[in-house]
Structures are given as structure tokens and as C-alpha cells.
Amino acid sequence: MRNSALRVFFFPLAAVAMTAAGSVAQDPQTAYCNYEDGNQVSIQYRTTVKEVPKNGRVWSPGMTLYVQVPLKLGNSEIPLGAYTVYLIPGGKSWTLIVNRNVSAGAPYNSAQDVAHASMEIGEIPDPTKELELSFAHMSAKQCSLRVYYQKTGAFTDFLEKN
Numbered sequence: 001m002r003n004s005a006l007r008v009f010f011f012p013l014a015a016v017a018m019t020a021a022g023s024v025a026q027d028p029q030t031a032y033c034n035y036e037d038g039n040q041v042s043i044q045y046r047t048t049v050k051e052v053p054k055n056g057r058v059w060s061p062g063m064t065l066y067v068q069v070p071l072k073l074g075n076s077e078i079p080l081g082a083y084t085v086y087l088i089p090g091g092k093s094w095t096l097i098v099n100r101n102v103s104a105g106a107p108y109n110s111a112q113d114v115a116h117a118s119m120e121i122g123e124i125p126d127p128t129k130e131l132e133l134s135f136a137h138m139s140a141k142q143c144s145l146r147v148y149y150q151k152t153g154a155f156t157d158f159l160e161k162n
Contacts, residue, residue, distance in 0.1 A: 033135030033143030035160045039069035041143055043085065047130040049149065053089045058097070058108045060086050061131050061149075065098060070161040073098060076115035077161060083114060087147065087154075094119040094154040096145070119147070119154040127151045 032042045045063040053059040063085035071078040073096070082102050088095040098115040099108070132148040141160035146153060 029133070031133040031135050031145070033137055033145075033158070035069065035137075035143065036140040037160075039160060041068065041071060041135070041158050042066045043133055043135075043145070045131060045133055047132065049131050053087065053149070055089050055091060058086050058088055060084070060108060063133070064102060072159040072161050073115040073156070074117035076117075078115050078158075087119075089152070089154075090121075092121070094121055094147075094152075096147075096154075096156050117156045119156040121152055121154045123151050124148055124153045 027046045027048060028044050029047055030042055030044045032040060034040050043063050043065050045061065049061050051060060053061075065078075065083045065085050067078050067080050067083065070080065076098075078098055081100075084099045084102050084106075086097040086099060086108055088097065096117045096119050097113055100112040100114055101109060127150050128148055129150075134146045134148075136144040136146060136155075138144050138157065141162065142157055143160075144155050144157045146155045148154075
């Protein structure tokens with residue numbers, strides 16, 4: 001992991017831990033990132049995970065992405081709208097999938113995928129039993145999504161498209 005990525009990766013974890021210590025976790029939660037021009041990206045999620053993630057398999061922890069400005073994720077563009085977010089955990093990296101189908105309880109359908117992005121991972125110092133998400137504002141047009149679950153922290157960047 002790059003030194004700057006490592007520094008940026010663990011700082012938001014401390015902020016999440018301090019916030020969690022001061023309040024009782026409630027479902028659903030929302031993680032926000034505001035770009036400098038006032039646009040926003042957010043993810044609504046449930047902290048309680050029903051399905052246990054398995055390496056190499058699509059995992060649906062119940063995350064909905066709300067895009068209020070066109071974004072880039074990896075090599076893909078994400079237009080305005082609401083999307084379901086899936087994850088594929090792996091030993092050396094995770095994959096984040098943005099999918100058009102937001103129907104509750106619908107099975108994963110790869111034909112509905114809008115974007116895929118590799119996520120860097122690292123081991124977090126205090127494992128968590130609940131899913132925790134946060135965004136780190138990296139620059140004027142860059143927000144980094146942080147996903148923390150069990151012993152793993154995974155992250156990827158959403159870039160404002162302009």
C-alpha cells in the first residue's frame with residue numbers, strides 16, 4: 001500500500017471508531033461525501049450483515065449508492081441515480097460493483113452492472129462485527145469510500161466527472 005494511502009486509510013477509521021463510541025449504532029446508516037462544488041455522493045447501508053461474505057463470491061450487504069453528480073469509478077462512468085452496491089471479497093483485493101437494479105431482495109444480475117472497481121485492502125487494528133462505511137474527501141473532485149468489516153478495511157475512489 002502506498003504511504004499516503006496507508007495514512008489516509010487509517011485516519012477515517014479512527015474517526016469512525018470515535019463516532020461509534022459516542023452513539024449507539026442504528027440501522028440504516030448513511031455515509032456522505034461532499035465535493036467542493038456542493039455536489040454529493042452518498043451510500044445508505046445497514047450495519048447488521050445477514051449474509052457472511054465468502055472470498056470470490058458476490059456479497060450483498062445491503063448498500064444503496066445515491067449519485068447526485070456524474071461520477072467515475074475505475075474506468076466506468078456512473079450517471080445520476082440510485083444503485084445497489086455489491087462487493088466481491090478476495091485475499092489480496094476486493095471488487096466493488098455498482099448495479100442498476102435497486103429492487104429489494106432481487107438476486108444479483110451482472111447484466112445490470114454499471115461499474116466495477118478494484119478495492120485496496122488492509123487489516124484494521126480493531127475488528128468489527130458490524131459493517132461500517134465512511135467517505136474520505138481526498139481532493140476537490142475525489143472521495144474515497146472506506147468499507148470496514150471484520151478484520152478488513154477496503155477502499156476505492158469515486159471521482160466527480162466534469
